[in-house]
Amino acid sequence: MTTPETSSRPGIVNVIERNMCVGCGACGVATGGRIPVTIRPRGYYEADIAGASPADLATASRVCPFTNESEDEDTVAHRLFPDLPKDGRIGHHRSLFAGRVADDGEIPFSSSGGLTSWTASRLLERGLIDGVIHVGNVEQPMFGYVVSTTIGELRDGRKSKYYPATFDEVLRGIRGDGRRYAFIGIPCAVKALRHVTEQDSTLRDQIAFCLGIVCGHLKTMAYPESFAWQLGIAPDELETVDFRIKDPSLTSRQYKFGARAKGSDRFEEAQTLSLVGGSWGHAVFQLNACNYCDDVFAETADVVFGDAWLSKYEIDWRGTNVVVTRNEVIDEILRAGAQVGQITLEELDPDSVAKTQAGNYRHRRDGLAVRLADDDADGSWRPDKRVKPGYDHVSEERVGLIRNRRNLSEVSQTAFADAKEARDLNVYLNAIKPLIDSYQSQTKMTFVTRVRNKIQRESWKLIRKVSNR
Ligand SMILES: Cc1cc2nc3c(=O)[nH]c(=O)nc-3n(C[C@H](O)[C@H](O)[C@H](O)COP(=O)(O)OP(=O)(O)OC[C@H]3O[C@@H](n4cnc5c(N)ncnc54)[C@H](O)[C@@H]3O)c2cc1C
Numbered sequence: 001m002t003t004p005e006t007s008s009r010p011g012i013v014n015v016i017e018r019n020m021c022v023g024c025g026a027c028g029v030a031t032g033g034r035i036p037v038t039i040r041p042r043g044y045y046e047a048d049i050a051g052a053s054p055a056d057l058a059t060a061s062r063v064c065p066f067t068n069e070s071e072d073e074d075t076v077a078h079r080l081f082p083d084l085p086k087d088g089r090i091g092h093h094r095s096l097f098a099g100r101v102a103d104d105g106e107i108p109f110s111s112s113g114g115l116t117s118w119t120a121s122r123l124l125e126r127g128l129i130d131g132v133i134h135v136g137n138v139e140q141p142m143f144g145y146v147v148s149t150t151i152g153e154l155r156d157g158r159k160s161k162y163y164p165a166t167f168d169e170v171l172r173g174i175r176g177d178g179r180r181y182a183f184i185g186i187p188c189a190v191k192a193l194r195h196v197t198e199q200d201s202t203l204r205d206q207i208a209f210c211l212g213i214v215c216g217h218l219k220t221m222a223y224p225e226s227f228a229w230q231l232g233i234a235p236d237e238l239e240t241v242d243f244r245i246k247d248p249s250l251t252s253r254q255y256k257f258g259a260r261a262k263g264s265d266r267f268e269e270a271q272t273l274s275l276v277g278g279s280w281g282h283a284v285f286q287l288n289a290c291n292y293c294d295d296v297f298a299e300t301a302d303v304v305f306g307d308a309w310l311s312k313y314e315i316d317w318r319g320t321n322v323v324v325t326r327n328e329v330i331d332e333i334l335r336a337g338a339q340v341g342q343i344t345l346e347e348l349d350p351d352s353v354a355k356t357q358a359g360n361y362r363h364r365r366d367g368l369a370v371r372l373a374d375d376d377a378d379g380s381w382r383p384d385k386r387v388k389p390g391y392d393h394v395s396e397e398r399v400g401l402i403r404n405r406r407n408l409s410e411v412s413q414t415a416f417a418d419a420k421e422a423r424d425l426n427v428y429l430n431a432i433k434p435l436i437d438s439y440q441s442q443t444k445m446t447f448v449t450r451v452r453n454k455i456q457r458e459s460w461k462l463i464r465k466v467s468n469r
Protein backbone atom coordinates (compact mmCIF):
# COMPACT_ATOMS: atom_id res chain seq x y z
CA MET A 1 0.00 0.00 0.00
CA THR A 2 1.25 3.48 -0.83
CA THR A 3 0.92 6.18 1.83
CA PRO A 4 1.78 9.90 1.45
CA GLU A 5 5.05 9.14 3.29
CA THR A 6 6.14 6.17 1.17
CA SER A 7 5.12 7.77 -2.14
CA SER A 8 6.98 11.04 -1.48
CA ARG A 9 10.40 9.47 -0.93
CA PRO A 10 12.75 7.61 -3.30
CA GLY A 11 11.63 4.00 -3.79
CA ILE A 12 14.96 2.56 -2.66
CA VAL A 13 14.26 3.88 0.85
CA ASN A 14 11.06 1.81 0.96
CA VAL A 15 12.92 -1.22 -0.44
CA ILE A 16 15.55 -1.06 2.32
CA GLU A 17 13.05 -0.29 5.05
CA ARG A 18 10.96 -3.33 4.09
CA ASN A 19 14.00 -5.61 3.81
CA MET A 20 13.39 -6.21 0.08
CA CYS A 21 16.92 -5.56 -1.15
CA VAL A 22 18.30 -8.56 -3.05
CA GLY A 23 21.84 -7.14 -3.00
CA CYS A 24 22.22 -7.13 -6.80
CA GLY A 25 24.54 -4.10 -6.80
CA ALA A 26 22.78 -2.05 -9.50
CA CYS A 27 22.47 0.98 -7.20
CA GLY A 28 26.21 0.77 -6.46
CA VAL A 29 27.09 0.73 -10.17
CA ALA A 30 24.66 3.53 -11.07
CA THR A 31 26.06 5.81 -8.35
CA GLY A 32 29.73 5.03 -9.04
CA GLY A 33 30.05 3.19 -5.71
CA ARG A 34 28.55 5.94 -3.56
CA ILE A 35 25.90 3.46 -2.40
CA PRO A 36 27.98 0.54 -1.07
CA VAL A 37 26.48 -2.95 -1.05
CA THR A 38 27.70 -4.84 1.99
CA ILE A 39 27.15 -8.18 3.74
CA ARG A 40 24.62 -8.03 6.59
CA PRO A 41 25.01 -10.14 9.77
CA ARG A 42 22.44 -12.72 8.59
CA GLY A 43 24.54 -13.42 5.48
CA TYR A 44 23.13 -11.49 2.54
CA TYR A 45 24.04 -8.34 0.64
CA GLU A 46 22.18 -5.11 1.21
CA ALA A 47 22.64 -1.58 -0.08
CA ASP A 48 23.79 0.88 2.56
CA ILE A 49 21.92 4.10 1.85
CA ALA A 50 22.73 5.82 5.15
CA GLY A 51 25.08 8.41 3.64
CA ALA A 52 23.49 8.69 0.18
CA SER A 53 22.56 12.10 -1.24
CA PRO A 54 19.02 12.76 -2.51
CA ALA A 55 20.38 12.76 -6.09
CA ASP A 56 22.01 9.33 -5.61
CA LEU A 57 18.86 7.91 -4.01
CA ALA A 58 16.88 9.07 -7.04
CA THR A 59 19.41 7.56 -9.49
CA ALA A 60 19.48 4.29 -7.55
CA SER A 61 15.69 4.09 -7.46
CA ARG A 62 15.60 4.12 -11.26
CA VAL A 63 17.75 0.95 -11.49
CA CYS A 64 16.60 -1.03 -8.45
CA PRO A 65 14.55 -4.10 -9.48
CA PHE A 66 12.08 -3.58 -6.62
CA THR A 67 11.12 0.10 -6.87
CA ASN A 68 8.16 1.60 -8.71
CA GLU A 69 10.48 4.09 -10.45
CA SER A 70 12.16 1.31 -12.46
CA GLU A 71 10.54 -0.38 -15.45
CA ASP A 72 8.96 -3.81 -15.04
CA GLU A 73 9.94 -6.94 -16.98
CA ASP A 74 7.21 -6.46 -19.61
CA THR A 75 8.41 -2.96 -20.52
CA VAL A 76 12.09 -3.90 -20.67
CA ALA A 77 11.46 -7.11 -22.61
CA HIS A 78 9.15 -5.40 -25.08
CA ARG A 79 11.90 -2.88 -25.88
CA LEU A 80 14.48 -5.66 -26.33
CA PHE A 81 12.43 -8.31 -28.12
CA PRO A 82 9.50 -6.47 -29.78
CA ASP A 83 9.05 -8.96 -32.61
CA LEU A 84 9.08 -12.20 -30.63
CA PRO A 85 5.89 -13.95 -29.53
CA LYS A 86 5.13 -13.70 -25.84
CA ASP A 87 3.71 -16.12 -23.29
CA GLY A 88 2.49 -14.69 -19.97
CA ARG A 89 4.39 -17.36 -18.04
CA ILE A 90 7.73 -17.49 -19.84
CA GLY A 91 7.94 -14.10 -21.55
CA HIS A 92 9.07 -13.50 -25.14
CA HIS A 93 10.58 -16.51 -26.88
CA ARG A 94 12.29 -17.46 -30.12
CA SER A 95 12.99 -21.18 -29.50
CA LEU A 96 12.13 -23.50 -26.64
CA PHE A 97 14.33 -26.52 -25.98
CA ALA A 98 15.27 -29.28 -23.60
CA GLY A 99 18.89 -30.36 -23.90
CA ARG A 100 22.32 -31.01 -22.52
CA VAL A 101 25.97 -31.27 -23.51
CA ALA A 102 26.62 -34.58 -25.25
CA ASP A 103 29.91 -35.42 -23.50
CA ASP A 104 29.07 -37.59 -20.46
CA GLY A 105 32.57 -36.95 -19.13
CA GLU A 106 31.76 -33.24 -18.78
CA ILE A 107 28.21 -33.43 -17.47
CA PRO A 108 29.08 -34.12 -13.76
CA PHE A 109 30.81 -30.73 -13.58
CA SER A 110 27.64 -28.77 -14.44
CA SER A 111 24.50 -28.48 -12.32
CA SER A 112 22.01 -29.40 -14.96
CA GLY A 113 22.54 -30.01 -18.69
CA GLY A 114 25.64 -27.80 -18.83
CA LEU A 115 24.29 -25.61 -21.63
CA THR A 116 24.85 -22.34 -19.73
CA SER A 117 28.63 -22.81 -19.59
CA TRP A 118 28.68 -24.41 -23.04
CA THR A 119 26.91 -21.40 -24.63
CA ALA A 120 29.11 -18.87 -22.82
CA SER A 121 32.19 -20.81 -23.98
CA ARG A 122 31.04 -20.67 -27.63
CA LEU A 123 30.54 -16.88 -27.35
CA LEU A 124 34.14 -16.59 -26.13
CA GLU A 125 35.46 -19.04 -28.72
CA ARG A 126 33.80 -17.16 -31.61
CA GLY A 127 35.34 -13.89 -30.40
CA LEU A 128 31.91 -12.33 -29.84
CA ILE A 129 32.95 -11.38 -26.32
CA ASP A 130 36.22 -10.93 -24.42
CA GLY A 131 34.97 -12.19 -21.09
CA VAL A 132 32.10 -13.62 -19.06
CA ILE A 133 30.80 -12.01 -15.86
CA HIS A 134 29.41 -14.81 -13.72
CA VAL A 135 29.36 -16.20 -10.18
CA GLY A 136 32.44 -18.28 -9.47
CA ASN A 137 34.62 -19.36 -6.56
CA VAL A 138 36.19 -16.56 -4.55
CA GLU A 139 38.08 -16.62 -1.29
CA GLN A 140 35.82 -14.51 0.88
CA PRO A 141 32.89 -15.21 1.03
CA MET A 142 32.73 -18.57 -0.75
CA PHE A 143 31.24 -17.41 -4.07
CA GLY A 144 30.91 -14.11 -5.89
CA TYR A 145 30.88 -12.38 -9.26
CA VAL A 146 34.11 -12.87 -11.23
CA VAL A 147 35.26 -12.19 -14.80
CA SER A 148 36.43 -15.20 -16.82
CA THR A 149 38.37 -14.47 -19.98
CA THR A 150 39.28 -18.05 -20.93
CA ILE A 151 37.25 -21.21 -21.37
CA GLY A 152 39.35 -22.79 -18.61
CA GLU A 153 38.35 -20.09 -16.11
CA LEU A 154 34.74 -20.37 -17.19
CA ARG A 155 34.81 -24.13 -16.66
CA ASP A 156 36.20 -23.65 -13.14
CA GLY A 157 33.09 -21.60 -12.28
CA ARG A 158 30.51 -24.12 -13.45
CA LYS A 159 27.57 -25.23 -11.24
CA SER A 160 24.83 -23.30 -9.44
CA LYS A 161 25.73 -21.15 -6.48
CA TYR A 162 22.67 -20.96 -4.26
CA TYR A 163 24.38 -18.11 -2.54
CA PRO A 164 24.10 -14.29 -2.50
CA ALA A 165 26.25 -12.36 -4.94
CA THR A 166 26.56 -8.71 -5.91
CA PHE A 167 27.86 -7.46 -9.27
CA ASP A 168 28.62 -3.94 -8.02
CA GLU A 169 32.44 -4.05 -7.88
CA VAL A 170 32.95 -6.29 -10.92
CA LEU A 171 30.75 -4.11 -13.15
CA ARG A 172 32.49 -0.94 -12.00
CA GLY A 173 35.82 -2.70 -12.57
CA ILE A 174 35.17 -3.48 -16.24
CA ARG A 175 33.31 -0.23 -17.07
CA GLY A 176 35.12 1.63 -19.83
CA ASP A 177 37.85 -1.00 -20.42
CA GLY A 178 36.87 -1.24 -24.09
CA ARG A 179 36.03 -4.96 -23.90
CA ARG A 180 32.77 -6.80 -24.51
CA TYR A 181 31.20 -9.23 -22.08
CA ALA A 182 28.42 -11.75 -21.54
CA PHE A 183 26.69 -11.49 -18.17
CA ILE A 184 25.20 -14.54 -16.42
CA GLY A 185 22.62 -13.90 -13.73
CA ILE A 186 19.38 -14.79 -12.02
CA PRO A 187 16.30 -12.90 -13.32
CA CYS A 188 16.40 -9.94 -10.89
CA ALA A 189 20.13 -9.43 -11.55
CA VAL A 190 19.59 -9.42 -15.33
CA LYS A 191 16.67 -6.98 -15.01
CA ALA A 192 18.71 -4.70 -12.72
CA LEU A 193 21.62 -4.80 -15.17
CA ARG A 194 19.27 -3.88 -18.03
CA HIS A 195 18.15 -0.85 -15.97
CA VAL A 196 21.78 0.16 -15.48
CA THR A 197 22.72 -0.24 -19.14
CA GLU A 198 19.62 1.67 -20.26
CA GLN A 199 21.07 4.69 -18.45
CA ASP A 200 24.77 4.03 -19.05
CA SER A 201 25.77 3.84 -22.72
CA THR A 202 29.37 2.79 -21.90
CA LEU A 203 28.17 -0.35 -20.14
CA ARG A 204 25.41 -0.84 -22.71
CA ASP A 205 28.03 -1.13 -25.46
CA GLN A 206 30.10 -3.52 -23.34
CA ILE A 207 27.43 -6.01 -22.25
CA ALA A 208 26.87 -7.88 -25.50
CA PHE A 209 24.75 -10.76 -24.14
CA CYS A 210 22.75 -11.48 -20.99
CA LEU A 211 22.40 -15.17 -20.11
CA GLY A 212 19.72 -15.79 -17.50
CA ILE A 213 19.29 -18.72 -15.15
CA VAL A 214 15.86 -19.71 -13.89
CA CYS A 215 15.48 -18.90 -10.21
CA GLY A 216 13.13 -20.27 -7.53
CA HIS A 217 14.49 -18.03 -4.80
CA LEU A 218 17.83 -16.97 -3.35
CA LYS A 219 19.28 -18.24 -0.10
CA THR A 220 21.37 -16.45 2.52
CA MET A 221 24.94 -17.55 3.22
CA ALA A 222 23.58 -19.54 6.17
CA TYR A 223 21.99 -22.10 3.81
CA PRO A 224 25.21 -24.01 2.97
CA GLU A 225 26.41 -23.50 6.56
CA SER A 226 23.28 -25.20 7.90
CA PHE A 227 23.83 -28.23 5.63
CA ALA A 228 27.56 -28.45 6.35
CA TRP A 229 26.87 -28.33 10.09
CA GLN A 230 24.44 -31.24 9.70
CA LEU A 231 27.35 -33.11 8.07
CA GLY A 232 29.59 -32.36 11.06
CA ILE A 233 31.37 -29.23 9.81
CA ALA A 234 30.67 -26.18 11.98
CA PRO A 235 30.36 -22.77 10.23
CA ASP A 236 33.81 -21.54 11.30
CA GLU A 237 35.43 -24.77 10.01
CA LEU A 238 33.78 -24.63 6.59
CA GLU A 239 35.99 -24.04 3.54
CA THR A 240 33.68 -24.58 0.57
CA VAL A 241 30.63 -26.44 -0.69
CA ASP A 242 29.24 -28.09 -3.82
CA PHE A 243 25.50 -27.56 -4.16
CA ARG A 244 24.93 -30.05 -6.97
CA ILE A 245 26.77 -33.39 -6.93
CA LYS A 246 25.37 -35.89 -9.43
CA ASP A 247 25.06 -39.61 -8.81
CA PRO A 248 24.63 -41.95 -11.81
CA SER A 249 22.63 -44.37 -9.67
CA LEU A 250 19.99 -41.76 -8.80
CA THR A 251 17.64 -39.40 -10.65
CA SER A 252 18.75 -35.85 -11.45
CA ARG A 253 16.47 -34.45 -8.73
CA GLN A 254 18.21 -36.60 -6.10
CA TYR A 255 21.43 -34.58 -6.29
CA LYS A 256 23.77 -34.36 -3.32
CA PHE A 257 25.24 -31.52 -1.30
CA GLY A 258 28.94 -31.64 -0.42
CA ALA A 259 30.96 -29.67 2.14
CA ARG A 260 34.70 -29.51 2.69
CA ALA A 261 36.28 -28.42 5.98
CA LYS A 262 39.31 -26.12 6.13
CA GLY A 263 42.52 -28.10 5.74
CA SER A 264 40.69 -31.14 4.38
CA ASP A 265 40.69 -32.48 0.83
CA ARG A 266 37.54 -34.56 1.30
CA PHE A 267 33.94 -33.58 0.67
CA GLU A 268 31.35 -34.83 3.18
CA GLU A 269 28.22 -35.58 1.17
CA ALA A 270 24.52 -36.27 1.65
CA GLN A 271 21.50 -36.25 -0.58
CA THR A 272 20.18 -32.69 -0.33
CA LEU A 273 16.59 -33.87 0.14
CA SER A 274 17.68 -35.87 3.21
CA LEU A 275 18.97 -32.76 5.01
CA VAL A 276 16.75 -30.53 7.16
CA GLY A 277 15.70 -27.68 4.84
CA GLY A 278 16.77 -29.66 1.77
CA SER A 279 13.47 -29.27 -0.09
CA TRP A 280 13.23 -25.99 -2.03
CA GLY A 281 9.52 -25.93 -1.20
CA HIS A 282 10.36 -25.30 2.47
CA ALA A 283 12.10 -22.05 1.49
CA VAL A 284 14.52 -22.04 4.42
CA PHE A 285 16.89 -19.05 4.33
CA GLN A 286 14.96 -17.47 1.45
CA LEU A 287 15.58 -13.73 1.05
CA ASN A 288 12.53 -11.57 1.71
CA ALA A 289 13.08 -9.92 -1.70
CA CYS A 290 12.03 -13.19 -3.34
CA ASN A 291 8.57 -12.82 -1.80
CA TYR A 292 8.10 -9.95 -4.29
CA CYS A 293 9.36 -11.47 -7.54
CA ASP A 294 7.25 -12.71 -10.47
CA ASP A 295 9.97 -13.36 -13.08
CA VAL A 296 10.66 -17.10 -13.40
CA PHE A 297 12.26 -17.32 -16.86
CA ALA A 298 14.54 -14.22 -16.71
CA GLU A 299 12.26 -12.43 -19.14
CA THR A 300 14.78 -9.70 -19.95
CA ALA A 301 17.66 -12.08 -20.77
CA ASP A 302 18.79 -13.07 -24.30
CA VAL A 303 18.52 -16.72 -23.29
CA VAL A 304 17.61 -18.50 -20.08
CA PHE A 305 18.59 -21.93 -18.79
CA GLY A 306 16.91 -23.94 -16.05
CA ASP A 307 16.31 -27.53 -15.00
CA ALA A 308 13.78 -29.40 -17.13
CA TRP A 309 11.81 -30.75 -14.18
CA LEU A 310 9.55 -33.12 -16.14
CA SER A 311 9.42 -36.89 -15.44
CA LYS A 312 10.84 -37.61 -18.88
CA TYR A 313 14.08 -35.73 -18.08
CA GLU A 314 14.13 -35.98 -14.30
CA ILE A 315 14.85 -39.73 -14.40
CA ASP A 316 18.17 -39.06 -16.18
CA TRP A 317 20.98 -38.54 -13.64
CA ARG A 318 22.93 -36.36 -16.08
CA GLY A 319 20.48 -33.47 -15.79
CA THR A 320 18.64 -31.69 -18.60
CA ASN A 321 18.27 -27.98 -19.25
CA VAL A 322 15.06 -26.23 -20.21
CA VAL A 323 16.08 -23.38 -22.54
CA VAL A 324 14.23 -20.28 -23.78
CA THR A 325 16.10 -18.29 -26.43
CA ARG A 326 15.37 -14.68 -27.39
CA ASN A 327 18.50 -13.84 -29.39
CA GLU A 328 19.25 -14.85 -32.97
CA VAL A 329 23.00 -15.37 -32.47
CA ILE A 330 22.52 -17.58 -29.41
CA ASP A 331 19.79 -19.50 -31.16
CA GLU A 332 22.12 -20.19 -34.07
CA ILE A 333 24.98 -21.22 -31.74
CA LEU A 334 22.74 -23.77 -30.01
CA ARG A 335 21.35 -25.19 -33.27
CA ALA A 336 24.85 -25.43 -34.78
CA GLY A 337 26.07 -27.24 -31.63
CA ALA A 338 23.26 -29.78 -31.98
CA GLN A 339 24.02 -30.30 -35.65
CA VAL A 340 27.65 -31.27 -34.98
CA GLY A 341 26.64 -33.43 -32.02
CA GLN A 342 28.26 -31.33 -29.25
CA ILE A 343 24.89 -30.93 -27.55
CA THR A 344 21.46 -32.53 -27.73
CA LEU A 345 18.36 -30.41 -28.28
CA GLU A 346 14.69 -31.28 -28.37
CA GLU A 347 12.00 -28.70 -29.23
CA LEU A 348 9.44 -28.02 -26.48
CA ASP A 349 6.09 -26.21 -26.52
CA PRO A 350 5.29 -23.30 -24.13
CA ASP A 351 3.08 -25.46 -21.87
CA SER A 352 5.86 -28.01 -21.33
CA VAL A 353 8.36 -25.21 -20.63
CA ALA A 354 6.05 -23.69 -18.01
CA LYS A 355 5.34 -27.14 -16.55
CA THR A 356 9.05 -27.57 -15.72
CA GLN A 357 8.60 -24.81 -13.10
CA ALA A 358 5.13 -25.65 -11.73
CA GLY A 359 6.18 -25.06 -8.10
CA ASN A 360 7.78 -21.76 -9.01
CA TYR A 361 4.53 -20.44 -10.49
CA ARG A 362 2.61 -21.48 -7.38
CA HIS A 363 5.04 -19.48 -5.24
CA ARG A 364 5.74 -16.55 -7.57
CA ARG A 365 2.33 -15.92 -9.10
CA ASP A 366 -0.41 -17.42 -6.86
CA GLY A 367 1.62 -16.92 -3.69
CA LEU A 368 2.69 -13.39 -4.64
CA ALA A 369 -0.95 -12.30 -5.07
CA VAL A 370 -1.67 -13.45 -1.50
CA ARG A 371 1.43 -11.77 -0.06
CA LEU A 372 0.58 -8.50 -1.80
CA ALA A 373 -2.98 -8.66 -0.45
CA ASP A 374 -1.62 -9.35 3.06
CA ASP A 375 0.68 -6.32 2.83
CA ASP A 376 -2.18 -4.15 1.62
CA ALA A 377 -4.36 -5.39 4.46
CA ASP A 378 -1.86 -4.31 7.09
CA GLY A 379 -0.96 -1.05 5.35
CA SER A 380 2.65 -1.98 4.47
CA TRP A 381 4.40 -0.52 1.44
CA ARG A 382 5.10 -2.99 -1.35
CA PRO A 383 6.15 -2.54 -4.98
CA ASP A 384 3.64 -2.61 -7.85
CA LYS A 385 3.84 -6.01 -9.50
CA ARG A 386 2.45 -7.53 -12.68
CA VAL A 387 0.48 -9.90 -10.42
CA LYS A 388 -2.60 -8.35 -8.82
CA PRO A 389 -3.24 -8.75 -5.07
CA GLY A 390 -6.04 -11.07 -4.02
CA TYR A 391 -7.14 -14.28 -2.33
CA ASP A 392 -9.92 -15.54 -4.58
CA HIS A 393 -7.72 -17.62 -6.91
CA VAL A 394 -6.66 -20.04 -4.14
CA SER A 395 -8.31 -22.04 -1.36
CA GLU A 396 -8.22 -20.89 2.27
CA GLU A 397 -5.93 -23.81 3.00
CA ARG A 398 -3.48 -22.59 0.35
CA VAL A 399 -3.50 -19.06 1.80
CA GLY A 400 -2.45 -20.57 5.15
CA LEU A 401 0.29 -22.55 3.43
CA ILE A 402 1.68 -19.45 1.68
CA ARG A 403 1.82 -17.60 5.00
CA ASN A 404 3.49 -20.58 6.74
CA ARG A 405 6.14 -20.72 4.06
CA ARG A 406 6.93 -17.05 4.55
CA ASN A 407 7.19 -17.61 8.29
CA LEU A 408 9.52 -20.59 7.75
CA SER A 409 11.98 -18.43 5.77
CA GLU A 410 12.05 -15.82 8.51
CA VAL A 411 12.35 -18.26 11.45
CA SER A 412 15.12 -20.24 9.72
CA GLN A 413 17.26 -17.09 9.59
CA THR A 414 16.74 -15.97 13.19
CA ALA A 415 17.02 -19.52 14.61
CA PHE A 416 20.26 -20.20 12.74
CA ALA A 417 21.76 -16.92 13.97
CA ASP A 418 20.83 -18.01 17.53
CA ALA A 419 22.38 -21.45 16.89
CA LYS A 420 25.64 -19.89 15.75
CA GLU A 421 25.77 -17.69 18.80
CA ALA A 422 25.08 -20.67 21.09
CA ARG A 423 27.50 -22.85 19.01
CA ASP A 424 24.76 -25.48 19.00
CA LEU A 425 23.11 -26.68 15.77
CA ASN A 426 20.17 -28.08 17.79
CA VAL A 427 19.00 -24.55 18.55
CA TYR A 428 18.25 -24.24 14.83
CA LEU A 429 16.98 -27.78 14.29
CA ASN A 430 14.61 -27.69 17.28
CA ALA A 431 13.09 -24.43 16.05
CA ILE A 432 12.73 -25.33 12.39
CA LYS A 433 11.84 -29.03 12.36
CA PRO A 434 8.32 -28.63 13.84
CA LEU A 435 7.56 -25.87 11.31
CA ILE A 436 8.80 -28.02 8.43
CA ASP A 437 6.80 -31.05 9.66
CA SER A 438 3.64 -29.01 9.93
CA TYR A 439 4.19 -27.43 6.48
CA GLN A 440 4.94 -30.84 5.02
CA SER A 441 1.71 -32.33 6.39
CA GLN A 442 -0.22 -29.51 4.69
CA THR A 443 1.45 -30.08 1.32
CA LYS A 444 1.31 -33.87 1.25
CA MET A 445 0.53 -35.07 -2.25
CA THR A 446 -2.63 -37.11 -2.61
CA PHE A 447 -2.22 -40.85 -3.06
CA VAL A 448 -3.48 -40.54 -6.65
CA THR A 449 -0.87 -37.84 -7.51
CA ARG A 450 1.94 -39.91 -6.01
CA VAL A 451 0.92 -43.00 -7.97
CA ARG A 452 0.51 -40.96 -11.19
CA ASN A 453 3.99 -39.42 -10.81
CA LYS A 454 5.54 -42.82 -10.10
CA ILE A 455 3.87 -44.37 -13.17
CA GLN A 456 5.12 -41.47 -15.32
CA ARG A 457 8.71 -41.87 -14.08
CA GLU A 458 8.70 -45.66 -14.48
CA SER A 459 7.24 -45.40 -18.01
CA TRP A 460 9.97 -42.97 -19.07
CA LYS A 461 12.65 -45.25 -17.54
CA LEU A 462 11.27 -48.15 -19.57
CA ILE A 463 11.13 -46.10 -22.80
CA ARG A 464 14.73 -44.99 -22.22
CA LYS A 465 15.90 -48.55 -21.58
CA VAL A 466 14.23 -49.83 -24.75
CA SER A 467 15.53 -46.96 -26.94
CA ASN A 468 19.09 -47.46 -25.59
CA ARG A 469 19.13 -51.11 -26.62
C1 LIG B 1 19.72 -19.09 -6.78
C2 LIG B 1 19.34 -20.04 -7.88
C3 LIG B 1 18.06 -20.60 -7.88
C4 LIG B 1 17.69 -21.46 -8.92
N1 LIG B 1 16.41 -21.96 -8.93
C5 LIG B 1 16.03 -22.75 -9.97
C6 LIG B 1 14.69 -23.24 -10.05
O1 LIG B 1 13.86 -22.98 -9.19
N2 LIG B 1 14.35 -24.01 -11.13
C7 LIG B 1 15.26 -24.31 -12.11
O2 LIG B 1 14.88 -24.99 -13.06
N3 LIG B 1 16.52 -23.86 -12.06
C8 LIG B 1 16.93 -23.08 -11.02
N4 LIG B 1 18.21 -22.61 -10.98
C9 LIG B 1 19.09 -22.87 -12.13
C10 LIG B 1 19.80 -24.20 -12.07
O3 LIG B 1 20.26 -24.46 -10.76
C11 LIG B 1 21.01 -24.19 -13.03
O4 LIG B 1 21.88 -23.15 -12.63
C12 LIG B 1 20.68 -23.95 -14.44
O5 LIG B 1 19.79 -24.92 -14.87
C13 LIG B 1 21.94 -23.95 -15.33
O6 LIG B 1 22.51 -25.21 -15.32
P1 LIG B 1 23.72 -25.59 -16.29
O7 LIG B 1 24.07 -27.00 -16.06
O8 LIG B 1 23.36 -25.17 -17.67
O9 LIG B 1 24.84 -24.60 -15.77
P2 LIG B 1 26.42 -24.83 -15.53
O10 LIG B 1 27.05 -25.33 -16.75
O11 LIG B 1 26.60 -25.58 -14.26
O12 LIG B 1 26.87 -23.34 -15.34
C14 LIG B 1 26.25 -22.47 -14.44
C15 LIG B 1 26.70 -21.08 -14.77
O13 LIG B 1 25.93 -20.18 -13.99
C16 LIG B 1 26.78 -19.40 -13.18
N5 LIG B 1 26.13 -19.21 -11.89
C17 LIG B 1 25.95 -20.12 -10.91
N6 LIG B 1 25.29 -19.58 -9.89
C18 LIG B 1 25.06 -18.29 -10.22
C19 LIG B 1 24.41 -17.22 -9.57
N7 LIG B 1 23.92 -17.34 -8.36
N8 LIG B 1 24.34 -16.04 -10.22
C20 LIG B 1 24.89 -15.88 -11.45
N9 LIG B 1 25.52 -16.86 -12.11
C21 LIG B 1 25.60 -18.05 -11.50
C22 LIG B 1 28.06 -20.17 -13.05
O14 LIG B 1 29.12 -19.29 -12.82
C23 LIG B 1 28.15 -20.83 -14.42
O15 LIG B 1 28.73 -19.96 -15.35
C24 LIG B 1 18.61 -21.77 -9.94
C25 LIG B 1 19.92 -21.24 -9.91
C26 LIG B 1 20.27 -20.37 -8.90
C27 LIG B 1 21.67 -19.79 -8.89
Ligand code: SF4
Nearest residue numbers: 021022024025027064
Ligand atom coordinates in the same frame (compact mmCIF):
# COMPACT_ATOMS: atom_id res chain seq x y z
S1 SF4 C 1 19.48 -1.94 -6.65
FE1 SF4 C 1 19.85 -4.00 -5.88
S2 SF4 C 1 21.36 -3.69 -4.24
FE2 SF4 C 1 20.46 -1.70 -4.68
S3 SF4 C 1 18.75 -1.50 -3.24
FE3 SF4 C 1 17.90 -2.35 -5.11
S4 SF4 C 1 17.98 -4.56 -4.81
FE4 SF4 C 1 19.33 -3.64 -3.29
Ligand code: SF4
Nearest residue numbers: 188215217218290293
Ligand atom coordinates in the same frame (compact mmCIF):
# COMPACT_ATOMS: atom_id res chain seq x y z
S1 SF4 D 1 13.35 -15.20 -6.82
FE1 SF4 D 1 13.44 -13.35 -8.04
S2 SF4 D 1 14.15 -11.79 -6.59
FE2 SF4 D 1 14.62 -13.75 -5.69
S3 SF4 D 1 16.71 -14.11 -6.32
FE3 SF4 D 1 15.36 -15.17 -7.78
S4 SF4 D 1 15.12 -13.70 -9.44
FE4 SF4 D 1 15.91 -12.58 -7.68
